[in-house]
Amino acid sequence: MTSAEPLKVAVTGAAGQIGYSLLFRLASGALAADRPIELRLLEIEPALKALEGVVMELDDCAFPLLAGVEIGSDAEKIFDGVNLALLVGARPRGPGMERGDLLSANGAIFTAQGKALNAVAADDVRIGVTGNPANTNALIAMTNAPDIPRERFSALTRLDHNRAISQLAAKTGAKVTDIKKMTIWGNHSATQYPDLFHAEVNGQNAAELVGDQAWLEGDFIPTVAKRGAAIIDARGSSSAASAASATIDAARDWLFGSAQDDWVSMAVVSKGEYDVPEGLISSFPVTTSGGDWSIVEGLEIDDFSRARIDASTAELADERKAVTELGLI
Numbered sequence: 001m002t003s004a005e006p007l008k009v010a011v012t013g014a015a016g017q018i019g020y021s022l023l024f025r026l027a028s029g030a031l032a033a034d035r036p037i038e039l040r041l042l043e044i045e046p047a048l049k050a051l052e053g054v055v056m057e058l059d060d061c062a063f064p065l066l067a068g069v070e071i072g073s074d075a076e077k078i079f080d081g082v083n084l085a086l087l088v089g090a091r092p093r094g095p096g097m098e099r100g101d102l103l104s105a106n107g108a109i110f111t112a113q114g115k116a117l118n119a120v121a122a123d124d125v126r127i128g129v130t131g132n133p134a135n136t137n138a139l140i141a142m143t144n145a146p147d148i149p150r151e152r153f154s155a156l157t158r159l160d161h162n163r164a165i166s167q168l169a170a171k172t173g174a175k176v177t178d179i180k181k182m183t184i185w186g187n188h189s190a191t192q193y194p195d196l197f198h199a200e201v202n203g204q205n206a207a208e209l210v211g212d213q214a215w216l217e218g219d220f221i222p223t224v225a226k227r228g229a230a231i232i233d234a235r236g237s238s239s240a241a242s243a244a245s246a247t248i249d250a251a252r253d254w255l256f257g258s259a260q261d262d263w264v265s266m267a268v269v270s271k272g273e274y275d276v277p278e279g280l281i282s283s284f285p286v287t288t289s290g291g292d293w294s295i296v297e298g299l300e301i302d303d304f305s306r307a308r309i310d311a312s313t314a315e316l317a318d319e320r321k322a323v324t325e326l327g328l329i
């Protein structure tokens, strides 16, 4: 496709909270500043009226880059020819729930959407899953789309990555732009492992600079891993604007490339890297270029990190077992 052609971007759950932030940023050029965009918005039938209202608002912004908007509840129509599918639509958790509690409620959405993408998406499609439990939903969609290369599926851990950068910046007094090579390993859940041992602050190793293992274990890791729950407690509903922002960060870097001197966190299918069981969609440090990601290899993993990566990937293996038993994959 030539760069003058609109990028066709599907968003599911478009009438939801995240959708309300995401659509306006997509349409205003946050994904591709010089490329027209066509939005394909999928919702369940009862939410289509609300979605019509959101489309009126999109119209009213007169966004120069917005080349068209289509809405509907038929996934095969909405996904037809899409270059990017952002799968956001799923029920959020409430207070006291873990994201894994949503497996049976949300899993079935991703079998149907995986099949529809398999049937009608563009050959170059990339699929980013934000709806929770994101890693296992991405696994379900990937397994139900056998003709789409497995590398085209990713689950969102960029929000966790951004949260970790923000916490480290606050601790060290650095700017967020001074922080590089942050990594989130594992599941987008409370078992995730935000890793400071490879992160850098102005080129200096972050764990050494902080020099405070008690803060790292007792403050930094739980604050990042439980941030979603803290926001639910404070706001009464789950993170939305920050989730939309991270969804765009992740898609932009995937499609158009990440910085040469840095890496980002993406949950992608494992080929056994860092002893993460093959076939799980687990978060890794990745670089991106030309629409492809590659896992940063060769990092030394000490016993502390190993135990945390293993705990989170064990949870992912349990989730895979659960959705296998539910007949979703």
Ligand SMILES: NC(=O)c1ccc[n+]([C@@H]2O[C@H](COP(=O)([O-])OP(=O)(O)OC[C@H]3O[C@@H](n4cnc5c(N)ncnc54)[C@H](O)[C@@H]3O)[C@@H](O)[C@H]2O)c1
Pocket: 012, 013, 014, 015, 016, 017, 018, 019, 042, 043, 044, 047, 088, 089, 090, 091, 092, 093, 109, 129, 130, 131, 132, 133, 134, 156, 157, 159, 160, 188, 238, 239, 240, 243
């Ligand atoms: N990975 C992350 O970092 C991250 C961050 C925040 C939220 N989330 C998750 O994103 C999801 C959406 O959150 P939200 O706050 O926007 O929720 P929301 O309830 O406000 O919106 C979800 C929307 O999805 C729609 N939907 C339900 N089933 C659908 C289907 N089959 N097809 C299309 N649309 C469908 C609903 O009608 C609703 O409008 C939740 O699962 C939430 O937990 C993930």
Ligand SMILES: O=C(O)C[C@H](O)C(=O)O
Pocket: 092, 093, 099, 132, 159, 227, 228, 229, 231, 238, 239, 243
């Ligand atoms: O925590 C949640 O349930 C929502 C989201 O996954 C988040 O991390 O904010």
